[in-house]
Amino acid sequence: MDEEKSINDIPPEILERILSYLNDPKDLFNCRLVQNLWKKLIGPLLEEKLHAITTKWNLTEFNSSEPLIPSLWLKYDVYQSQGPHCQQLFCPKSILHHRGNPFPSNSLHLGVTLNEGRSFYAHGRQIENVHSFFGKFGHHLTCLVLDGYSTSPLTFAKLLSKVPFLKSLSLPGLFLKVPKGEIFYKKNCVLPSLPQLTHLRLIEYGRSIVNDKLTIKFVLWILESYSKQLVGLSVEGVIFAFEEQQNLKAFKTECKFGKLKELKINPINKCFLNLLNGADLTHIMVTRENICNITTEEMLNSIENFSKSLIYLRLPTLLTNFEEKSSVKFTSLKSLSINNPSDQNLVSVMKMCVLPKFVALEKLEFICNGKCKSKIARGMQKAEYWMVCPTLQQVSAYIDLEENCSCIKNDGKSRVVWRANSSC
Amino acid sequence: MALVRVISSDGAAFLVSQRLAKRSGKLKTEIETFRKSSDNSEAQPEIRIVTIRAEILRLVLQWLQQHQNDPVLPANQNEQDGRGDAEMGQSQWDRDFLAPMDLGIVMELILAANHLEVKGLLDITCKLVESKITGRTVDEIRTAFKLKSDFKGNEEEQTRLENRWCVEN
Numbered sequence: 401m402d403e404e405k406s407i408n409d410i411p412p413e414i415l416e417r418i419l420s421y422l423n424d425p426k427d428l429f430n431c432r433l434v435q436n437l438w439k440k441l442i443g444p445l446l447e448e449k450l451h452a453i454t455t456k457w458n459l460t461e462f463n464s465s466e467p468l469i470p471s472l473w474l475k476y477d478v479y480q481s482q483g484p485h486c487q488q489l490f491c492p493k494s495i496l497h498h499r500g501n502p503f504p505s506n507s508l509h510l511g512v513t514l515n516e517g518r519s520f521y522a523h524g525r526q527i528e529n530v531h532s533f534f535g536k537f538g539h540h541l542t543c544l545v546l547d548g549y550s551t552s553p554l555t556f557a558k559l560l561s562k563v564p565f566l567k568s569l570s571l572p573g574l575f576l577k578v579p580k581g582e583i584f585y586k587k588n589c590v591l592p593s594l595p596q597l598t599h600l601r602l603i604e605y606g607r608s609i610v611n612d613k614l615t616i617k618f619v620l621w622i623l624e625s626y627s628k629q630l631v632g633l634s635v636e637g638v639i640f641a642f643e644e645q646q647n648l649k650a651f652k653t654e655c656k657f658g659k660l661k662e663l664k665i666n667p668i669n670k671c672f673l674n675l676l677n678g679a680d681l682t683h684i685m686v687t688r689e690n691i692c693n694i695t696t697e698e699m700l701n702s703i704e705n706f707s708k709s710l711i712y713l714r715l716p717t718l719l720t721n722f723e724e725k726s727s728v729k730f731t732s733l734k735s736l737s738i739n740n741p742s743d744q745n746l747v748s749v750m751k752m753c754v755l756p757k758f759v760a761l762e763k764l765e766f767i768c769n770g771k772c773k774s775k776i777a778r779g780m781q782k783a784e785y786w787m788v789c790p791t792l793q794q795v796s797a798y799i800d801l802e803e804n805c806s807c808i809k810n811d812g813k814s815r816v817v818w819r820a821n822s823s824c
Numbered sequence: 825m826a827l828v829r830v831i832s833s834d835g836a837a838f839l840v841s842q843r844l845a846k847r848s849g850k851l852k853t854e855i856e857t858f859r860k861s862s863d864n865s866e867a868q869p870e871i872r873i874v875t876i877r878a879e880i881l882r883l884v885l886q887w888l889q890q891h892q893n894d895p896v897l898p899a900n901q902n903e904q905d906g907r908g909d910a911e912m913g914q915s916q917w918d919r920d921f922l923a924p925m926d927l928g929i930v931m932e933l934i935l936a937a938n939h940l941e942v943k944g945l946l947d948i949t950c951k952l953v954e955s956k957i958t959g960r961t962v963d964e965i966r967t968a969f970k971l972k973s974d975f976k977g978n979e980e981e982q983t984r985l986e987n988r989w990c991v992e993n
Contacts, residue, residue: 404928405935407953407969414938414950421954429987433962435974439983470989494985504986 416441425468432504443505447542450507454543454568455599455632469545471509474530500537507543512550531559538562542596543569550575553589553618561592568599570634574619591625600630601664604637627655634664635672636687666716668694670702680709686716687739700757704728711735714767728757735763755789764789765796828855829870830885836878838885842869847888849941876936880929883921884936887945890917894944918948927956927969 407415419441422428428446432439450468472495495502512530530549534541541563549571551559560566602619623633657676662683665672684703699715707730714737736758755761826842830851846852851871858869873881922930930949937946956968966972973980 405931406928407931407971410931410934411938414934414946418950418953418957421951422957424958425990427958427960429990430960430962430965431957432987433980433983434965435971436979468990472989498982502986503989504983505990 412437412441416445420445428468429504446505447507450505450543451567454507454545454570454601468505469507469509469543470503470505471511473511474533495537498537501540502537503540506540507545508541509545509547510549511547531555531562534559534562539565541565542567545570545572546574548573548575553621557589557591560594564592564594565596566594567596568601568632569594569597570601570603571622572601572603574602574604591622594626595629597626597629598659599632599634600626601634602636603634624655627657628659630657630660632662632664633657633660636664636666668699668702670698673702673705677705679706681706682709683712684710685712685714685737687714696754700754701726708732713737714739716740729759730757731760733758733761735765736761737765737767739767758789760791761789762791762793763796764792764794765798767798827868829868830881831870831872832876832878832881833874834877836881838881840885844885844888844892845871847892847942848884851940873940875939877932880932880936883929883933884940884942884945887918887921888942890921891944914948914951922948922952927953 415437419428419431419438422431422445428442428449432442446468453468539562542565544563544566546559546569551574560569600622602622604619655675657679660676660679661681662685663676663681664685664687666687668686684706686699696715703710703713704726707728710730710733712735713730713733716739736754827839828842828845828851830838830840830845832838842855845855854871855869858867858871859865862869876884925933930952934946934949934953937943937949957965960968975983
């Protein structure tokens with residue numbers, strides 16, 4: 401009889417399959433330490449999971465901290481004893497001494513709180529700038545989150561040239577700072593080509609001045625440089641609430657978002673959506689709270705251009721002052737999500753206005769906080785949705801992702817299924 | 825009812841219906857090959873599986889028997905929008921079926937399910953192994969699977985340092 405079989409006897413592709421079932425990042429990182437083969441197999445799996453986190457925006461925004469991504473904060477500490485201007489950066493030695501990629505994956509979340517343009521020291525070695533910091537491992541990176549980065553166009557272009565294989569770039573809290581003497585002209589400053597870049601997130605925390613013309617120009621410049629290759633785009637922050645103005649006109653003619661499929665936008669802005677005309681968007685998410693008090697009607701009107709191609713739509717809280725005027729119907733939309741449906745008139749708004757526009761809707765879901773749980777459950781059992789929308793197959797409520805409740809169409813009767821991961 | 829003889833590496837023969845056997849991709853191909861090469865359409869095919877011993881083959885056939893009326897699932901059925909129900913398809917029967925097995929048997933079953941192309945069985949056995957990894961420390965995993973570290977020099981320490989960027993933040 402053969403010897404007892406062990407995990408060493410199974411082919412690597414099956415071990416990979418086993419490891420791919422792991423969900424907790426802790427387990428994935430642990431497995432890197434078991435054996436060389438395990439470490440080798442985990443690499444691509446981590447890559448896949450991280451890429452999904454930064455490019456698929458369906459539900460992951462609940463875990464906005466992106467716990468899997470290696471994260472590092474570069475910050476100055478001022479040493480008073482060495483004079484008021486002597487600043488030292490705490491950059492861990494393991495990064496400076498690593499011969500390859502110091503991180504367990506090709507993704508990096510880098511927080512930056514330094515003054516661009518000033519050189520810094522790390523463990524006695526001088527590193528000139530944030531972009532030269534990427535020197536040794538930049539070409540390993542495929543996913544980069546640059547947090548709170550204040551930059552000038554020139555240094556931003558230099559930084560991107562250090563990370564030529566990026567697939568996704570997120571810029572939360574991007575902050576434009578043009579040093580004295582540097583004038584921002586699009587013509588003398590070109591962003592490097594990043595041939596693999598397909599996903600871009602521009603998130604502005606509202607620190608810059610609203611409608612600050614230079615910042616808008618800067619943001620549009622980034623968009624313009626990569627517009628033809630982007631598949632997913634996320635633009636969030638008041639900066640995107642801009643109105644039609646001079647620099648948009650030039651932008652329109654140079655920008656073609658031919659490949660764009662997924663858009664995450666907040667606040668929704670007709671002017672910005674007009675720039676995307678011609679793209680066959682399949683997913684639109686309008687996230688979080690409705691910060692500009694746009695009515696549901698206005699929201700729907702501004703996405704009418706995509707009514708033929710749209711498959712998934714997510715809207716924030718519905719507002720009640722809805723008067724149906726447009727007759728455009730969304731013929732491909734299969735899935736509709738509503739954030740925080742706290743409005744008391746939800747059922748009537750849904751019934752009277754929203755559902756008649758979505759003639760092919762199969763899945764309706766509510767994403768809400770615990771407070772409206774019982775109301776949603778009651779609402780879901782009502783027959784109204786099913787009556788208005790004959791194609792509807794499923795109504796679900798997600799409560800902070802912890803538990804969910806689904807109502808599935810079953811021979812004309814609805815059946816409610818509660819599923820809870822937490823105690824309830 | 826058309827039958828087929830399936831013979832294990834240690835010579836034990838199992839007589840099963842062709843309908844049941846065809847739920848294994850490998851056996852299906854073998855039966856079809858036999859049909860083409862045989863003049864007599866009534867002849868009973870005989871398939872020798874040289875890599876699987878009787879005890880394991882019996883388990884595979886037992887699992888197939890239990891699941892003979894399951895719909896054949898498309899390969900990526902659970903992967904739609906990342907919210908697929910991972911427990912789907914794992915019945916109480918499956919759990920009872922796997923419960924008494926030690927890891928050695930499970931590994932053999934994985935190899936057999938892979939060789940015979942029985943996706944459902946491969947899924948549940950792989951998930952069982954995964955459950956032995958979840959929540960364990962590196963040492964516990966190595967002990968459970970009888971593995972030794974094969975890192976050289978400071979490779980392990982280096983890997984630990986790399987991991988720190990993710991785990992301890």
